[in-house]
Amino acid sequence: MSENQFVWHCYFLELFAFRYVRLLYHIYSFWFLYRPAKIPQHPTYSPADISVVIPTVNPRNDDFEECLSTCLINKPKSMFIIGGGLQIEDIEEIVHPLRSNYHETEITVLSTKVANKRFQIARAIPFIQTKITVLLDDHVFWPSPNFLQTVLAPFEDPKVGIVGTNKRVRRRKNCTIFESIWNMLGALYLERHNFEIRATNAIDGGVFVISGRTSAHRTEILKNDDFIKGFTNERFFFRRFGPLNTDDDNYITRS
Structure with a gap:
């Protein structure tokens, strides 16, 4: 392996490590750090x-x-x-x-x-x-x-x-293959959205967007x-x- 190839392999490994260390930390944050707000017995608002x-x-x-x-x-x-x-x-x-x-x-x-x-x-x-x-x-x-x-x-x-709020896509029935695939992609998109927002918010209190x-x-x-x-x-x-x-x-x- 040439020196140039070795350098590019190192770059790849750094990006790979960053990607999946980040994923693992987000999984941990999503399941163990996030705490939803509890509904009080005597709420201020109705x-x-x-x-x-x-x-x-x-x-x-x-x-x-x-x-x-x-x-x-x-x-x-x-x-x-x-x-x-x-x-x-x-x-x-x-x-x-x-x-x-x-x-x-x-x-x-x-x-x-x-x-x-x-x-x-x-x-x-x-x-x-x-x-x-x-x-x-x-x-x-x-x-x-x-x-x-x-x-x-x-x-x-x-x-x-x-x-x-947490978002879900309704799964459609009795539709074409293309419509079913498109429906699934929409469901996956919102699940990823939910995961990213909840995980990052639990880490530092921030959020990239509140869905409209x-x-x-x-x-x-x-x-x-x-x-x-x-x-x-x-x-x-x-x-x-x-x-x-x-x-x-x-x-x-x-x-």
Whole structure:
């Protein structure tokens, strides 16, 4: 083996060692260091302290009504549904029967002129009166009527400003091979996401992103004027280019 080959072998072994030592430590952190927040016997917050914000560009999608129902069964104080592109009539048609079935929650339908998730979220923020705001994507289902109680538990710590959730993909049945493979890849992606966030957070308290599929926030953070300005007009390269309209959850996590 030449000296040059030996050097490249050393580089490879260093990278290999780093990759799998890191994996082993993450496994240890995931299972033994992470401690979920416990639900207190006398919690400070309840679902009555929560507003849910749901931006949508396609209220006629197959999942939208189920998304709303699994949310409403948790009895949040308020729900704000914001259509992108003035879709109020379509949304109201879906929401109308839900208002009578879930009367504990005040449902408000708003809209923006353009379909832009950041602008849609910002449209609802001035109307929110509760202490906690949950951002929810329009194709996400909550697993149980007790979901919000578990989400609220970390807020018992006054230093906590944002709470993430564990995510799963529904496994589809009676679909094509391609659809089944795509479904499996989505499931693996979210499992890796859960693993990475839980492991790294247990190590140093950090997290690379809180997924916007379902995330809970102290409302005072979202109502901050500087946050709104940056959220709706995020720019890059010394603020010369933009605004950016993607990865809203990354911006919120950084803020």
